[in-house]
Amino acid sequence: MTAKETKPETYNPKEAEKRILNFWEKEKIFKFDSKNKNPIYSVDTPPPYISGKMHIGHAFSYSQQDFIVRFRRMFGGNVFYPFGTDDNGLPTERFVEKKNNVKSIDMSRAKFIELCLKTIKETTWELVQDWKDIGISADFDKYYSTIDKPTQKISQKSFIDLYNQKEIYKKEFPTLWCCECQTAIAQAELEDKEQTALFSTLKFVVNNKELPIATTRPELLPACVAVFVNPKDSRYKNLVGKKATVPLFNFEIPIIADESAQIDKGTGVLMICSYGDKYDAAAINKHKLTPKIVFNHNGTLNFENYSGMKIKEARKKILEDLKDKDLIIEQKQIEHVVNVHDKCGTEIEILPTAQWFIKILDKKEKLIDQGKKINWKPQFMFKRYENWIRGLEWDWNISRNRHFGVPIPVWECKKCGKVIIAEEKELPVDPMQIKKKCDKCKIEAAGETMVLDTWATSSLTPQIGASLSEGKLKIPFSLRPQGHDIIRTWAFYTIVKSFLHEKQIPWKDIVISGNVSLSGEKMSKSKGNIVEPRTVLQNYCADALRFWAGGSKLGEDLDYQEKDLITGMRFLTKLWNATKFVFMNLGKNYKLTKPKKLHDLDRIFLNELNKLIEDSTQNFMNYEYSKVKMDTEVFFWKSLCDNYLEIVKSRVYNGTKEEKESASYALYSALLTVIKMMAPITPFITEEIYQKYFRENEKIKSIHICSWPEKIDVKENQNDDKIWAKLVEIIEKVRRAKSEAKKSMKAEIILTLDKDDEKLVSECIADLKAVCCAKEIKTGSFSVELL
Numbered sequence: 001m002t003a004k005e006t007k008p009e010t011y012n013p014k015e016a017e018k019r020i021l022n023f024w025e026k027e028k029i030f031k032f033d034s035k036n037k038n039p040i041y042s043v044d045t046p047p048p049y050i051s052g053k054m055h056i057g058h059a060f061s062y063s064q065q066d067f068i069v070r071f072r073r074m075f076g077g078n079v080f081y082p083f084g085t086d087d088n089g090l091p092t093e094r095f096v097e098k099k100n101n102v103k104s105i106d107m108s109r110a111k112f113i114e115l116c117l118k119t120i121k122e123t124t125w126e127l128v129q130d131w132k133d134i135g136i137s138a139d140f141d142k143y144y145s146t147i148d149k150p151t152q153k154i155s156q157k158s159f160i161d162l163y164n165q166k167e168i169y170k171k172e173f174p175t176l177w178c179c180e181c182q183t184a185i186a187q188a189e190l191e192d193k194e195q196t197a198l199f200s201t202l203k204f205v206v207n208n209k210e211l212p213i214a215t216t217r218p219e220l221l222p223a224c225v226a227v228f229v230n231p232k233d234s235r236y237k238n239l240v241g242k243k244a245t246v247p248l249f250n251f252e253i254p255i256i257a258d259e260s261a262q263i264d265k266g267t268g269v270l271m272i273c274s275y276g277d278k279y280d281a282a283a284i285n286k287h288k289l290t291p292k293i294v295f296n297h298n299g300t301l302n303f304e305n306y307s308g309m310k311i312k313e314a315r316k317k318i319l320e321d322l323k324d325k326d327l328i329i330e331q332k333q334i335e336h337v338v339n340v341h342d343k344c345g346t347e348i349e350i351l352p353t354a355q356w357f358i359k360i361l362d363k364k365e366k367l368i369d370q371g372k373k374i375n376w377k378p379q380f381m382f383k384r385y386e387n388w389i390r391g392l393e394w395d396w397n398i399s400r401n402r403h404f405g406v407p408i409p410v411w412e413c414k415k416c417g418k419v420i421i422a423e424e425k426e427l428p429v430d431p432m433q434i435k436k437k438c439d440k441c442k443i444e445a446a447g448e449t450m451v452l453d454t455w456a457t458s459s460l461t462p463q464i465g466a467s468l469s470e471g472k473l474k475i476p477f478s479l480r481p482q483g484h485d486i487i488r489t490w491a492f493y494t495i496v497k498s499f500l501h502e503k504q505i506p507w508k509d510i511v512i513s514g515n516v517s518l519s520g521e522k523m524s525k526s527k528g529n530i531v532e533p534r535t536v537l538q539n540y541c542a543d544a545l546r547f548w549a550g551g552s553k554l555g556e557d558l559d560y561q562e563k564d565l566i567t568g569m570r571f572l573t574k575l576w577n578a579t580k581f582v583f584m585n586l587g588k589n590y591k592l593t594k595p596k597k598l599h600d601l602d603r604i605f606l607n608e609l610n611k612l613i614e615d616s617t618q619n620f621m622n623y624e625y626s627k628v629k630m631d632t633e634v635f636f637w638k639s640l641c642d643n644y645l646e647i648v649k650s651r652v653y654n655g656t657k658e659e660k661e662s663a664s665y666a667l668y669s670a671l672l673t674v675i676k677m678m679a680p681i682t683p684f685i686t687e688e689i690y691q692k693y694f695r696e697n698e699k700i701k702s703i704h705i706c707s708w709p710e711k712i713d714v715k716e717n718q719n720d721d722k723i724w725a726k727l728v729e730i731i732e733k734v735r736r737a738k739s740e741a742k743k744s745m746k747a748e749i750i751l752t753l754d755k756d757d758e759k760l761v762s763e764c765i766a767d768l769k770a771v772c773c774a775k776e777i778k779t780g781s782f783s784v785e786l787l
Helices: 013-027 056-076 090-100 109-133 149-164 218-223 278-286 311-324 361-372 381-390 454-458 461-466 484-502 533-539 542-549 562-586 600-621 625-654 657-678 683-698 720-740 755-760 762-772
Strands: 083-085 143-145 168-178 190-206 209-215 224-229 243-245 252-257 269-273 328-341 349-358 375-377 410-412 419-421 477-483 507-513 516-518 749-753 774-779 783-786
Touching: 013 109, 013 542, 013 683, 056 109, 056 477, 056 507, 056 516, 056 533, 056 542, 056 600, 056 625, 083 109, 083 461, 090 109, 109 143, 109 533, 143 149, 149 168, 149 419, 149 454, 149 461, 149 484, 168 278, 190 218, 190 311, 209 218, 209 269, 209 328, 218 224, 218 269, 218 311, 224 278, 269 278, 278 349, 311 328, 361 381, 361 484, 375 381, 381 484, 454 484, 461 477, 461 484, 477 484, 484 507, 533 542, 542 562, 542 683, 562 625, 562 657, 562 683, 600 625, 600 657, 600 720, 600 762, 625 657, 625 720, 625 762, 657 683, 720 749, 720 755, 720 762, 720 783, 749 755, 749 762, 755 762, 755 774, 762 774
Parallel strands: 083 143, 224 252, 375 507, 477 507, 749 774
Antiparallel strands: 168 349, 190 209, 190 243, 190 328, 224 269, 243 252, 410 419, 749 783
C-alpha cells in the first residue's frame, strides 16, 4: 500500500479497514520469519471452536492478547503467533447436528464423520475471517485444526507415550455421564446451576413405623441400596442394623451408621442410591453395597412400570403415585445447586461405564508446584488454579462415547483382554478402520470405538504450534493468553500434559482476561442480552471495538457500553485530524532531520514524550496495556493537541528557519511515537496514517513491523517537569479567563506573572506570549487583563 492508495481528506474506517486487511495479507506483514536471529516470542493462543460465530467475549480477550503480540513484534521483531481452530469433539458434533438437522446416533460413524469434515471445510474460513476482521495479527499461514492429520498424530502419540509410562488406564466404575450428549465427561466440564426443586419427605417403613426421608430425586427410589443415620443421632440409634422398606417399590434395604448423615439436615436420614451423586458412589464402595442401576445411558428408566420414561417424566409420575398411596409426608419448593454439563446444560448423572483416564490425583502437589513456576498475570488467578487442583476427586477422563474426535489408538482382545497399542509409524490411525489380531489368542481384536476428549488434544497446543515452527521452537512458549473460565480446563490440562511428557512448564507467562457483561449482567443467549462483534463492526469499526477492549486490565470484567465505542470513534477522528493539521504545516515533502539546536520548549516537550515512552514500554512488558492506552491517550489529547500544538503554531507559521525546524522535528517525533504506541490497540488507523504520512521517511513497509519507540536523545534539565507543568497551568488559566469573559481565544491580553514563575519559564516566554495572545507579559501578582 502506498500513500497514493490512501484517502487523504477523511477517514472512512469501513473502507480503510478492509483495504488494510488486504494489504497485511498480501504483504505477509505478520508472517513468522524462521531465519530471523532475534529471540522468538512465542504465543500459544486458544483455538476457538468452529461451532458458531465469534461472540463479544472472543473479541474482548483476543484483542487484549493481540495488543501484547503487536507490541512484542515491534519491540523484538520476531513473533511466532500461529492460529488454530478447535474442530473435534462434542461442540463440533452438536454444531454439525444443528446445522444439518441430524442426530449422530441415527447415523453410522463413517457417515457422520464425513458430514463433520464437510461442514468444517465449509465454515472454517468464514469463522477465521471474524478474527481477521477485528485485526488479530496471527500468522494465518501457520494454521492448525485439532482434527487435522498432523494434530491427530501428535495427540495419539501423546496417548501412546502416557500409556507406556503407565499414566493412562481403562476402568469401569461410576462415571460422570451426560444423558443428552450420551457421553462420559470430565470433572472440569461440570458447571453449577441453581434451580428450583420439589423437596419431598417420604414414608420409609421400619418395623411398621414411619421413617421420614427427604429427597429431590424420587426417581432414584428403585435404585436405593441403603439408608444412613449418624451414629451420634439418638433418634435413630436403635434402628442401625435393621431393614427399611422403600416406599412404592416395597423392597428392603439396610440401615447403616455413617457420619455422612448430617443430624441437622432434613430428617437426618440419608438415602443412598446408585448413583444420586459422587457421595453415593463413594458410600456404596465404602460399605461394599451392590448397586442397582435404573437409568439407561440415554436418560430413560429401565425399572418396572417406569421403563422407557425420561428422568424428569419418571420423577413426576413417581411423585403422583406416591401421593396416590399417601406416601408423602411433606413437600416444599427449594432452591438448590445441581451439576450440569457445560456443553448442553443438562443435569449430570453418574453411571458405570468403561473409560480411559490419565492419572492426576496422585500428582496434585507436583502440578501445583508446576503452576508456581509460571508467571500469572494477574497473580491472584494462580489461586483459582490451585483451588481447582485441591478440589479434584477423579482422575482425568479423556475418552468420549461419540463419533467425531481423535480416535483412541488401541485394540482389545475380547477373549484374553490384551490391549494392543498402535505403532508410531501407523499414526494417525482409526482402530475402527484397521484390523489387528491378538498374537496370543489368534483372533481379531476389537478396535476402540471411543474417541479422545477435545481437551486431550487441545492440551497439546504448544507441541502442535511448535510443530509448525520449522524446527525453531520447543516448550516452554513465551505466553499463554486465555480467559479465566478455562483455567480449570485448558490451562490445567496443558500443564498436566507438559509435565507428564517433558517435565517442563508449557509457557513462561500466562495472562488471563475477564468476562464481558451488559448492564452489569453476564451475557447469555437465553436472556437475549448478546452483542455480536459483526454488528458492532457494522455500526462502528474494529479499532473502536479494540479501543473499548483496551479499557480493562487483565483479569477484570468489563461492561459493554456503546459510549466507550463512541469515545473510540472520537479518538480516531481526532488522531486523523491532528495528523492532517501537523502535515499541512510540515508539508508533504517533509524530510525528518534533527536540528542542530532544539528550541528549549521543544526539548522540554520531547522529554515529556520520553517519559511516556519509558513508562509505556515498561507497562507493555508487564502486560499493562490499559495503562499504555490511557497514558498515550492523555498525552495525545492534552500534552500534544491541547497544549504543544497550540503553543508552537505561531513558530511553525511565522518563525525563523531554525525555529520551524526545531518545532517540526518535535511534532513529527511526537506524532510518530503516538501512532506507534497506539498501533497495537488501534492497528488500522495507525497503519493508514503511517502509510500516508510517515512511510516515505521511515522506509519500513508497515508500522506494525517498525521498531517500538525509543527515548529521543535530548538533553534533560532538572526543572523541565516544573517548566512544562507551569506553562500548561498558565495557559489553562488564560483560557479560563477568556472563556468566562466570553472572549475569543485569539483575544489579546496583558499577562502578569509572579516573579518566580516568570523566571522559571523565561526560556519559553516567546512561545507563551504567542499562544496566550499576550501583547505584553509583566511581573507582579498573577493576572489576565483582557484588552
